[in-house]
Amino acid sequence: MARGKVQMKRIENPVHRQVTFCKRRAGLIKKAKELSVLCDAEIGLFIFSAHGKLYELATKGSMQGLIERYLKSTKGVEVAEEAKDTQALDPKEEINMLKNEIDVLQKGL
Numbered sequence: 001m002a003r004g005k006v007q008m009k010r011i012e013n014p015v016h017r018q019v020t021f022c023k024r025r026a027g028l029i030k031k032a033k034e035l036s037v038l039c040d041a042e043i044g045l046f047i048f049s050a051h052g053k054l055y056e057l058a059t060k061g062s063m064q065g066l067i068e069r070y071l072k073s074t075k076g077v078e079v080a081e082e083a084k085d086t087q088a089l090d091p092k093e094e095i096n097m098l099k100n101e102i103d104v105l106q107k108g109l
Helices: 014-039 063-073 076-088 091-108
Strands: 044-048 054-058
Touching (some): 014 044, 014 054
16 A cells, blocks of 8 residues: 655644654654665764754764864864954955955856
């Protein structure tokens, strides 16, 4: 027997919503673990419930190690430092800097 298609809208009944959250959270965590084992992938997963409770999964090592690796691979540290530098600039300096970036990007196109 086939299952019916689930409409993607908020579940109004709080009890049904909580049951669905628990089941789908468990399924998502199970799929992440399977992907990690089958494909030798490192997976980090954060889930925050409606009540603010944190559920997390780090398949290899620790979540902190995965976050640091993510920041290194996306150059997140440099982006954060650049954001601090732009906040310290005068508005005129920031405008000039942004104009220069626009010129460089347009030349690249």
